[in-house]
Amino acid sequence: MNFDLSEEQEMLQETVRNFLENECPATTLREIFDGDTGFSESLWKGMAEMGLAGLHLPEEHGGAGLEILDLAIVSEVLGYMGTPGPFVGHALAGLAIATGGSDAQKKKWLAALATGDAIGTVALAEEGGAWLPDQWSLEGGSLTGSKNHVLFAEQADVIVVGVAGGGLALVEKDASGIEIKDIDSADRTRRLCQVSFADTPSEALPEGEAAGTQLRDVALVLLAADAFGGASRLIEMSVEYAKTREQFGVTIGHFQALKHQLANMAVEVEPARGLYWYAAHAMDHVHDESERTAAVAKAHITDRYMQVARDAVEAHGGIGFTWECDVQIWFKRAMFDRAWMGTPALHRERAAVMAGW
Amino acid sequence: MDLSYGEELEGYRDEVAKFLGENWPLQGEEAALGWVEQATVFRERAIAAGYLCRNIPKSYGGSEQEPNVLKAQIIREEFGKLQAPTEPRGIGTMMLVPTLLERGEEWQKQKFVPPTIKGEMAWCQGYSEPGSGSDLASLKTRGELVGDEWVINGQKIWTSGAKTADYMFCLTRTEPEQSKHAGISYLLIDMKQPGIDVRPLRQMTGGADFCEVFFDDVRTPKDWIVGQRGEGWLVSRTTLKHERNSIGSTQQTRALFAGLVALAKQSKIDGKPAIEDPGIRQRLAAVEGYVTAHHHSGYRTLTKDAKGESPGNITMMNKLISTNIGHDIARLAMDLIGDNGLLGPGARSMAGMMGGTEGWISQYMYSLGIAVAGGTANIQRNVIGERALGLPRDAAAERSSGK
Numbered sequence: 001m002n003f004d005l006s007e008e009q010e011m012l013q014e015t016v017r018n019f020l021e022n023e024c025p026a027t028t029l030r031e032i033f034d035g036d037t038g039f040s041e042s043l044w045k046g047m048a049e050m051g052l053a054g055l056h057l058p059e060e061h062g063g064a065g066l067e068i069l070d071l072a073i074v075s076e077v078l079g080y081m082g083t084p085g086p087f088v089g090h091a092l093a094g095l096a097i098a099t100g101g102s103d104a105q106k107k108k109w110l111a112a113l114a115t116g117d118a119i120g121t122v123a124l125a126e127e128g129g130a131w132l133p134d135q136w137s138l139e140g141g142s143l144t145g146s147k148n149h150v151l152f153a154e155q156a157d158v159i160v161v162g163v164a165g166g167g168l169a170l171v172e173k174d175a176s177g178i179e180i181k182d183i184d185s186a187d188r189t190r191r192l193c194q195v196s197f198a199d200t201p202s203e204a205l206p207e208g209e210a211a212g213t214q215l216r217d218v219a220l221v222l223l224a225a226d227a228f229g230g231a232s233r234l235i236e237m238s239v240e241y242a243k244t245r246e247q248f249g250v251t252i253g254h255f256q257a258l259k260h261q262l263a264n265m266a267v268e269v270e271p272a273r274g275l276y277w278y279a280a281h282a283m284d285h286v287h288d289e290s291e292r293t294a295a296v297a298k299a300h301i302t303d304r305y306m307q308v309a310r311d312a313v314e315a316h317g318g319i320g321f322t323w324e325c326d327v328q329i330w331f332k333r334a335m336f337d338r339a340w341m342g343t344p345a346l347h348r349e350r351a352a353v354m355a356g357w
Numbered sequence: 358m359d360l361s362y363g364e365e366l367e368g369y370r371d372e373v374a375k376f377l378g379e380n381w382p383l384q385g386e387e388a389a390l391g392w393v394e395q396a397t398v399f400r401e402r403a404i405a406a407g408y409l410c411r412n413i414p415k416s417y418g419g420s421e422q423e424p425n426v427l428k429a430q431i432i433r434e435e436f437g438k439l440q441a442p443t444e445p446r447g448i449g450t451m452m453l454v455p456t457l458l459e460r461g462e463e464w465q466k467q468k469f470v471p472p473t474i475k476g477e478m479a480w481c482q483g484y485s486e487p488g489s490g491s492d493l494a495s496l497k498t499r500g501e502l503v504g505d506e507w508v509i510n511g512q513k514i515w516t517s518g519a520k521t522a523d524y525m526f527c528l529t530r531t532e533p534e535q536s537k538h539a540g541i542s543y544l545l546i547d548m549k550q551p552g553i554d555v556r557p558l559r560q561m562t563g564g565a566d567f568c569e570v571f572f573d574d575v576r577t578p579k580d581w582i583v584g585q586r587g588e589g590w591l592v593s594r595t596t597l598k599h600e601r602n603s604i605g606s607t608q609q610t611r612a613l614f615a616g617l618v619a620l621a622k623q624s625k626i627d628g629k630p631a632i633e634d635p636g637i638r639q640r641l642a643a644v645e646g647y648v649t650a651h652h653h654s655g656y657r658t659l660t661k662d663a664k665g666e667s668p669g670n671i672t673m674m675n676k677l678i679s680t681n682i683g684h685d686i687a688r689l690a691m692d693l694i695g696d697n698g699l700l701g702p703g704a705r706s707m708a709g710m711m712g713g714t715e716g717w718i719s720q721y722m723y724s725l726g727i728a729v730a731g732g733t734a735n736i737q738r739n740v741i742g743e744r745a746l747g748l749p750r751d752a753a754a755e756r757s758s759g760k
Contacts (some may be wrong), residue, residue: 001366001427001663002359003656069358239746254749256735259742266741267674267680267681275646283360293649300646348642349635357618357632357641 003274015078019050020081026326030086030133030187033329038191039155048116057094061110068218070224072280079337080231082329083190084189086119088222089151091213093120093160094200096168100211105170105203109158116172121135121156122193122215123147123171124341131342133166134260135210137303140169140204144177153180153193160205160215161197163260167208168215175200187336202357217291218283219341220298224276227305227337230330231269234308237327238262245317265311276301292354299344299351302337309334360656366427372437376406381441396442397424397476408432409444410474413458414751418471426601433602438441448517449473449480453526454594456543460584469545474754481571483513483527484593491736493528493759494538494590498572500529502579507544509575519555522548532587537757541589545581549638552576562702562722601662604655606679607648613720614648616640617686617693620717625694631693634666644685651678675744677737683724690717 005013023046025033032040047053056071057063063068071091078087092111097105097120112118124137125131125148139147140163147161159171171178176199185192205211239262243255253257279297282290309331313320320327338344361684362370380402382388383395390398403409404420412428413419422428436443444450454473457466474477489496498511509529519525532540548555552575557565584592621641624631631637654671661668691698694714702719728734742748 001362001429001656002660004358004660004664006358175665192526222589235746241747242748250752251749254752256739259736259748259751260735262746263738263741264746265379266670266746267677270671271650271654272673273680274657275650277358278653281360285360287359296642297644298734299642300650301743303646304645314522344643345639348639348646351642352638352644355618357621357638 016077033188033356042194053116054114057114062114068283069280074231075225079226080233086152088119092122096160096211096215100205100207120158123150123159123161125149136162143202146196149192150195152193166212169202171202187332210336217294220294221279223337224297224301226299231305231308234312234330235265238312265308271300280312294350295347299347303344305334306338370431445476447668448482480520481516481519481522481525483525485515500531505579506576509572513570515567516570517567519570538590543583543589543592546577553657603658607652607655647682673745680728687721689723
């Protein structure tokens, strides 16, 4: 019985965190957040050199061959640090090709994705919040239609597109008829685009349906992990503020109203660590529980994150409401984690159906 | 991460199961004994086999095993499956025995520990007073040394089991000239003597699980004190390194949630099963998020304990977490039982909590009792804020403790 991270996993988290503290400190994060693209070439290259771009991809294709749990604990650190960039979409695109692709497709893409020389993303959502494989209606083959909320489509070399029937298809960056439109994204660390296709050639993944459901569940796990990291960070920021800000001659952390609010935030978040761990572990080891646990984890933890973010703004008072205060960066990441791949309500209803309720 | 117990521990599980197969339920003449006698007979065998009272030395009637939280967990699981008796429940085994083992005199351990762990000696805890709840150290019950005896006067409240207890361990102000924490001693008192008046307190549920205890020149021998004079506050905070049951409360919570789902299936909204109502489904799934998180969190704590590492701040949060889940479950249950929420809690004890409408009404009220007992939710928030998050202490509490 060992429901805990291994020493190697703890070291992985520490290494990633140290790297980000050096390479993407608050000032750099702020520049990227306020910048035009939300993307930093040098930060991405650095993350890729650490092996983060291909952490979960097979070793024969240049990846590190690690498990979903390893990917998730990195996602927690990125959430904690508020790291900008295409990590989530890239990880999911690589996973889809590794699981559902033909030998030729794997050969063509995985090595480049594993080194980060090529960037991948996923195009899933359609109008009306149709995020899930059984909701996709874009017909495969020659694509005509559009996908919403595609992460960093501008930077992507390959897009994994969800198609009618729950399968997946590959579209290359310079394919004909493709049009990318930036969306004014709330979360400026994870920029979104609308991608339109007009008779755009695509290449189906032979095992696309299996890859599609796996992609959905892993996406939910990564968002849950990111949310846990981000929520933990907001609590730390709020506690720190309560220990330094003075009013009525004492630090405001003396006041029980605030102390209790901060305690409530901690109590909402701290127990959720094991929930995302288990959901990630289940992806590789407890297959009959993985789909439902991923749904519960995403719904629960992203909801906690959003509430903690609201509380954090309140705990910071007036400054918390400003663009200048870093709380807003995590607040908007909470908005992303909560809504991307579907709201908590959607996944709670799925969990209810899966329980036979 | 490996969620199996591994070969060695699974072998241990087989041993436990084999022991239970041979020893529980009791057979022949023994099966005709009353439940209390059966439990006593069985416990002796389970202690001899090393499965109960594992952290208590053999010289005091325990089985003196190497601490091993995973073995302890396996024992609980296997005993639980057959509903075999475990250590007697109650404040005596939970609080007094660990305290005596750590701080008691040799004669105290010999006299009190063996009968307590056998279930033959019942205890109650004399801590809270009418004027001393969250601020427990302000307690006023006086103990005065007169010759070879302490003479005790005052009043305790919220005393569970005072009616049936043989003895009380009691925080008593013996050094009135000292500062508040330093003036308290930890005395043991015979409950069956003149001068003690026990009055049951009727709860909002209608039941009476605890009492008020009045002391009028109650006497106890001079050496029935644990620790030195004035050390009572420290003694009362003794915790022994033991095999913490880190998933006991999460299993109770899961059982309660399973009961809630069953209730949602039985109940009707507009003539249809309530579980088909979209709002009810959302709320059930939302509560399940908390229940499941708490469950996995318990396994993480179990792992940390097994490795001898600190589980961190979570141990300070568990009471508030399970209180919050209890509130959520109770509120949802009341919405499910609808008009029956106009009825009184027919079931007047924790027993039967899971069944029927009365049980849920009782649970609706008991969930508040749990929120208050052993430190209110707001006190828990203070503890989490100050000890887990490192926020400054409350100014009034700081002044009053003289620190």
